[in-house]
Amino acid sequence: MSVNRREFLKNSISFGACSVAAASGLLSAESANAEWVAENFAPSILEETLKNLFQDQKLIETDKINIKIPKIAENGAVVPITVTSSLDGIENISILVEKNPVPLAARFDLSPELEPFVSARLKMAETSDVIVIAQTGNNLYSARETVKVTIGGCGG
Template sequence: MTYQTQTGVAIMPVNRREFLKKSVSFGACSVALASGLLKPDPASAEWIAEQFARHKLEETLKTLFKDAKITESDKIDIQIPQIAENGAVVPITVTSRLDGVENISILVEKNPVPLAARFDLSPELELSVSTRLKMAETSDVIVIVQAGNNLYSARQTVKVTIGGCGG
């Protein structure tokens, strides 16, 4: 049963028993939160400064993957615009048909800090990640996927127009 007010807003009547139950529940939660019995889980994101330091692409690859061999793969799909009108916000979606993916790294070759994003994933998941990149100028976007002890890559060139950050 709902009632309509003069302003057109629908309201539901609340009986006394429901009101008391909700008030007691809210009060108990408030006390538990204030006393420290309920604590939010910590965020699991981790910032590794050396990986996101200002380097050339080759130095960043060496920091991330040492001297491991990286193989080109057609099982990595990059969805990114070929022409970016605004280099400050370039959307990218990466999907993969590789099995046992552990992590992916997205690098922008000509950025002062080439590593744009790194995702550590559970191997049981189907790989699909999306983010937005900031690109300083026209450059190759490189995606490196680690599956097991192997590294696979794919790349695509994105042209940043005059209206963006450079070009």
């Protein structure tokens, strides 16, 4: 295929304009960017984190939140977790590790129209409860699983 000089210049200018727009942020999806809220991820105890995130709202234990996480983690640095739920209208899902220096491991803001499904990898300092809290409107639903972190995968 033969490209003449005029085509080459037109394509070069188009590519350059798109590159400048992308580099300056004009083509980014603002709603897809993650937000870091430092006070939510500050070192504290679980009760302080819950109060900071949800004020004094009451947590309702439910079996409609499904947590798929290993009961025994051979490596506390990489513990896979998957959370699904049959609750309607979930606005956000928070994952907390009770005995970590920073209890809030992850927080996902969701559109209420979406089917709630999140997956992550947690870092756990020691054997602890993993708590998942789903917010629907003014209600907070929670579920928890205990994960035993072994040293070197020995089970002890």
